[in-house]
Amino acid sequence: MDVLPLNFKVLQLSGLWYEENESFGFARKVYQLIGIATVYYLTFVLIAKVVLEKSNIDDITESLFLAMKYSTLCFKIFYFLFHRNNFYNVSSPEVLYFTICFNAITALYAIVIHTSLDAMSVGLFIVITGQLELNAHRIKKLSHGDVLGIKDCVIHNVLIRELTKKVESFVTGVVIPFFLFAMASICSGIFQASKYDIFSFDFTWIYVFVLNNLQHVFIYCWFGNQLMLTSQEISNAIYESNWILMNPRERKFLLISMISNKQGQSISRHGLCALNLNTFL
Template sequence: MTEVFDISQSYDTEKILLGIAGFYPTKIRRGLLVSLVCSTVVFITFTQFASVTVYAKKQISDVTKISEIFLFSTTQIAFVNKLINFVVKNENTVKIDGLLSDTVLTRVNKHESRMLRNEIQKAKTAAVLYRILCASVVISYGIFPQFDRTPGKKNYPFYGEYPFNPDNYYVAVYIVQVCVVGVSAWLNSTMDLLFVKLTTLATVLFAILSERIKNASNRRRNEDVTVDVALRKCVVYYNTLLTFVGLIEATFSYGIFIQFLCSAIVICLTGFQMMVINFTSAQFILLVFYFICMTCQVGMYCWYGQLVMQKSDEITNACYHVNWNEIDIKSQKMLIIIMERAKRPSTVHAAGVFPLNLATLMTVRAKLCEQQLKHGQFTQHLFLNCFYIGFFLT
């Protein structure tokens, strides 16, 4: 007994959040209000980035301030690149939506439906935890500057140069700066989680394909669906799934590459900041939240990329469960075709430079640890390793 499972509903939250800002190709994007929101988001982000850049030129001799400014600037560079890349590749998201509405992928039995629901629920739980972490960073930016106040000086979430005295409009400037961080976190985390949920779907769909291949030889000639027909459907399903993974890579590849480069720089700069500021200051707590958020972001991409590669690699093992000696020659040839293709696991790459898997994550960790030890950041080195241990245990 089969049913049609609406796979695309698993990332409805991300579609709505990106659609509100006008960056997801849905019908709502055509509205005047949405276009205004989209323009406001871009304007505020670039204005604040320009303000920080101008201020940095005047503080070139202050290493501590420059590192803090560069920390924010690098994060914004990664965010803007990801956003531009996503908008440019908007047509791919339309193709993904169409592909996930195809009955080849949506028609499942009760067992497969349970598999989909379980994995989607896990992805949604991870999404909630990640959003809480991002929200903690935004709240920290809004609250902690007030705890580190010095007499006669007004603190802001981050430095900036303005054509007016910001102290005269302290509350307004403060709110705008927090909003910039909030909008960046909102859109950045949403694009991250869209990738997470799409790769989760790819992972469970590969698992479903493995189950179907294993059960293919259980067919009998007198059944409506013979071994030959079952394997034909598996080939079509496999091709559709490979197209889906290819679209995921094409949509997010460049943005992930820039994110990785910027994240490595940000993690190092955060470690430097944690070393030069007072451990008892509120800013140190902010940096701890920020450090965890950035390492979690890199870890998520590699972890879910690893799951896709791992599940696609299991297709070969599934083929070995088929009683090939009991099926006809035509079915045996189709089985060989599936096995030959499965020799090369589906892997999501970052701009074709490196794959998103645990090997890449460990390489990044090793390089960061090497740099931290080189510069005497022993506390940050220990913190980074403890975080990765906790990440994998979770």
């Protein structure tokens, strides 16, 4: 029994396949888009449920099983549509020019958002670093009897740590996947560069591509490292204050700040992939 006609008939009813010069072409494409969007939306919901579900291991297992199945289906649909002949024909000048303009606008839109999000992460690092420097300067000016000033410095330090945790939860969710993709890109780029002559155009292009990825990683690691070093300066600021003339109660407040900043405040994911120069190296 020949199953291919039946397969293509099912795909045709699903909207994934259509014959050339078929009537109702526009309606067929809309039907195809709705069907694909429904499958991808359901897959996204299942993946989100796996990520957000934390209470019931049975629900997580069931959602993970379904998410894997639907994720595989999404890849199959994409692969099938991408490899079918005449799926997207740019032989027409109108279609070609529209594609070029659309891709240019999309690239510009993506660049603006990508740059803004990266700059926002770095800006948050700079804000935290500035607050740490301000607190260190206030600590150096402390003197005996200034209990309110000492408490304010301790509270300021606690608020900075809370802000760092919030920024950490936001940044690491984006940076760690980026690190993985960057490492894969750098490794593949070096492997490809080994195939070309060092003075060739291909080698130069790959070299620039690898440097671009390294620079992107370096920006995160540099500002994360500055935050860690600045937080460690809190202990030095306490030593430079007039702590010798303070009473035991006042010294106790300063000791709390010293202990909390002994290791420095670093941006990491549960201690893994910390944003510092060691990670970059």
